[in-house]
Amino acid sequence: MSIFDPRALRDAFGAFATGVTVVTAIGPDGRPLGFTANSFSSVSLDPPLLSICLAKSSRNFATMTTASGFAVNILADDQKEVSSTFARPVEDRFATVTWQTGPHGSPVVAGVAAWFDCSLAQVIEAGDHVILLGRVEAFGTSGKNGLGYVRGGYFTPALTAKAVSAAVDGHLFLSAVVERQGDVLLLGETSLSLPGLASESGDPQAELQAHLQALTGLTITIGTLYSVYEEKQADRQHIVYRAFAGEGVPGQGRFVPVSTLPSLSFATMATGDIMARFARESAFGNFGVYFGDDTAGRVHAMSQAMVRKA
Ligand SMILES: Cc1cc2nc3c(=O)[nH]c(=O)nc-3n(C[C@H](O)[C@H](O)[C@H](O)COP(=O)(O)O)c2cc1C
Numbered sequence: 001m002s003i004f005d006p007r008a009l010r011d012a013f014g015a016f017a018t019g020v021t022v023v024t025a026i027g028p029d030g031r032p033l034g035f036t037a038n039s040f041s042s043v044s045l046d047p048p049l050l051s052i053c054l055a056k057s058s059r060n061f062a063t064m065t066t067a068s069g070f071a072v073n074i075l076a077d078d079q080k081e082v083s084s085t086f087a088r089p090v091e092d093r094f095a096t097v098t099w100q101t102g103p104h105g106s107p108v109v110a111g112v113a114a115w116f117d118c119s120l121a122q123v124i125e126a127g128d129h130v131i132l133l134g135r136v137e138a139f140g141t142s143g144k145n146g147l148g149y150v151r152g153g154y155f156t157p158a159l160t161a162k163a164v165s166a167a168v169d170g171h172l173f174l175s176a177v178v179e180r181q182g183d184v185l186l187l188g189e190t191s192l193s194l195p196g197l198a199s200e201s202g203d204p205q206a207e208l209q210a211h212l213q214a215l216t217g218l219t220i221t222i223g224t225l226y227s228v229y230e231e232k233q234a235d236r237q238h239i240v241y242r243a244f245a246g247e248g249v250p251g252q253g254r255f256v257p258v259s260t261l262p263s264l265s266f267a268t269m270a271t272g273d274i275m276a277r278f279a280r281e282s283a284f285g286n287f288g289v290y291f292g293d294d295t296a297g298r299v300h301a302m303s304q305a306m307v308r309k310a
Pocket residue numbers: 020034035036037038039040053054055057058059060083086087088089149
């Protein structure tokens with residue numbers, strides 16, 4: 001028996017950012033089956049081996065562990081829907097995807113970043129899961145970026161590049177933590193927000209810089225990425241950069257000392273969370289990048305607690 005709270009353990013495991021795959025096989029009745037899995041790992045180059053963990057509770061357990069092989073389809077960054085379909089109890093998960101039989105016989109899904117058609121080398125006992133060890137018999141890549149997954153939310157590595165706008169179809173909001181000598185630029189009086197704009201072109205950094213310069217009248221340099229998250233209800237992707245302002249009085253907004261951030265109240269939980277993290281990280285001068293969504297419970301709960309305590 002585990003001595004841990006399973007939910008807490010799952011959340012801690014979830015801090016490890018992964019890709020997302022759909023693992024497929026052909027059932028005894030000749031029909032394709034598959035499930036979403038992020039437990040993929042490359043194992044060996046010679047011989048070519050990979051692994052996947054399969055829950056013993058899976059409806060596909062018997063078939064997957066006795067099939068002659070399985071395929072691992074590494075989902076591309078535009079295949080979030082495929083991931084959802086293959087994780088839900090849908091009657092025919094293959095009805096909404098295009099697929100073909102791979103060289104070794106398992107289903108290969110169209111449009112994936114990469115696929116590996118494997119023979120089943122070994123089924124290894126592993127608690128409430130088994131480890132499926134596959135020997136790669138054939139594989140292919142498309143050059144697409146893989147879909148990312150961390151703390152229960154999807155992210156796309158492409159968001160760090162200019163391809164971002166195209167990938168999210170215009171539902172992209174850009175904003176910045178604008179810094180100047182230990183201060184941060186905020187908009188609003190009581191309910192504060194970061195300066196930003198809805199993206200319209202394919203060059204988010206240039207767009208954001210132009211917007212911030214027009215807004216403040218200051219010279220702005222766009223720095224590194226700070227946060228990428230999805231606002232689930234509005235179906236909007238947010239990208240937050242660090243940015244640096246030159247001398248002068250800003251035309252709009254005001255600079256506040258980083259040390260006061262925990263005592264301020266922000267327009268959205270996500271902004272409060274970003275600012276709380278920024279205050280913490282500023283103390284060490286060690287800035288990370290957050291990928292996730294706007295409802296990643298624990299992080300937000302922490303930041304809210306900080307706001308209330310202060
Ligand atoms: C992003 C993501 C990753 C998942 N990874 C795994 C995994 O590695 N192994 C697993 O057994 N289930 C995993 N699941 C859950 C299965 O996809 C889901 O429970 C399964 O499809 C249930 O249907 P089934 O009983 O038909 O297999 C994952 C789900 C999601 C959304």
